[in-house]
Structures are given as structure tokens and as C-alpha cells.
Amino acid sequence: KAILTHTDNMLGTLCVSGATVVKQKPPVVTLRRGETATMDCNLGTVTTSAARWYKQIPGRAPQFVLVYFHRWWTVTYGTGFSSPKHSSNYRSESEYYLIINNVEDGDSAVYYCATWDDPSKEFVSQ
Numbered sequence: 001k002a003i004l005t006h007t008d009n010m011l012g013t014l015c016v017s018g019a020t021v022v023k024q025k026p027p028v029v030t031l032r033r034g035e036t037a038t039m040d041c042n043l044g045t046v047t048t049s050a051a052r053w054y055k056q057i058p059g060r061a062p063q064f065v066l067v068y069f070h071r072w073w074t075v076t077y078g079t080g081f082s083s084p085k086h087s088s089n090y091r092s093e094s095e096y097y098l099i100i101n102n103v104e105d106g107d108s109a110v111y112y113c114a115t116w117d118d119p120s121k122e123f124v125s126q
Contacts, residue, residue, distance in 0.1 A: 043096070046094060051115055056109055058110070070093060
């Protein structure tokens with residue numbers, strides 16, 4: 001998971017922890033309002049599935065942000081999310097990243113990257 005928080009003067013700290021299958025990084029990024037957030041997601045051995053991103057504000061249900069699959073070269077957005085504010089791309093078959101442009105207070109949340117793991121027949125995330 002990636003936690004994006006803010007203070008009065010900054011859209012603060014992006015904290016990330018590791019997981020067994022899906023890993024997100026970098027460890028910490030500090031952002032000011034108006035800057036660009038980039039969150040990396042490594043799907044490990046999963047190379048035939050898309051990266052799905054979710055935003056969760058504490059106390060609320062997760063919101064689907066977008067899904068991106070390198071073989072399609074297209075992004076499908078959830079309700080209330082769109083380009084150019086949100087976008088995604090990939091570095092390899094298992095390395096994706098989420099981009100949030102012009103960050104603002106409303107972007108403060110926990111961001112999860114998830115993918116479908118075919119052998120276990122379930123979605124996996126951090």
C-alpha cells in the first residue's frame with residue numbers, strides 16, 4: 001500500500017511497504033501541492049495480468065482508480081477518475097506505475113496496487 005498524506009504546507013509523505021507478490025515503492029516521497037506523485041508497483045512473477053489501482057480514504061470503502069495492462073496500451077478509469085489527473089504506464093511486463101498530476105488535499109489517501117493471480121484464482125495486493 002502507499003499512503004499519501006498532507007500537512008498545511010505540503011501534500012506530505014508517501015509511505016510504502018513491501019509484500020510477498022505485489023510490491024510498491026519508493027519508501028518515502030514528500031510532495032507539495034501541485035507536484036506529481038508517482039507510485040511504483042511490481043507484480044513479481046505475475047506478467048499476464050493488469051495492474052489495478054485503488055484509493056482508500058480512511059473510514060471509507062476503497063475506490064477503483066484505474067486498470068492498466070501493457071498489452072492493451074489503454075487505461076480504464078473508475079468513476080470520478082480520469083486523465084490527465086490520473087494516468088499509468090509500465091516499465092516491464094510486471095512493473096507498473098501510477099501517476100497523479102497536480103496533487104491536492106483530496107488526493108490524500110491509501111493507494112493499493114492489485115492484480116489477478118491466476119494460480120491462486122484471487123486478487124493480490126499489498
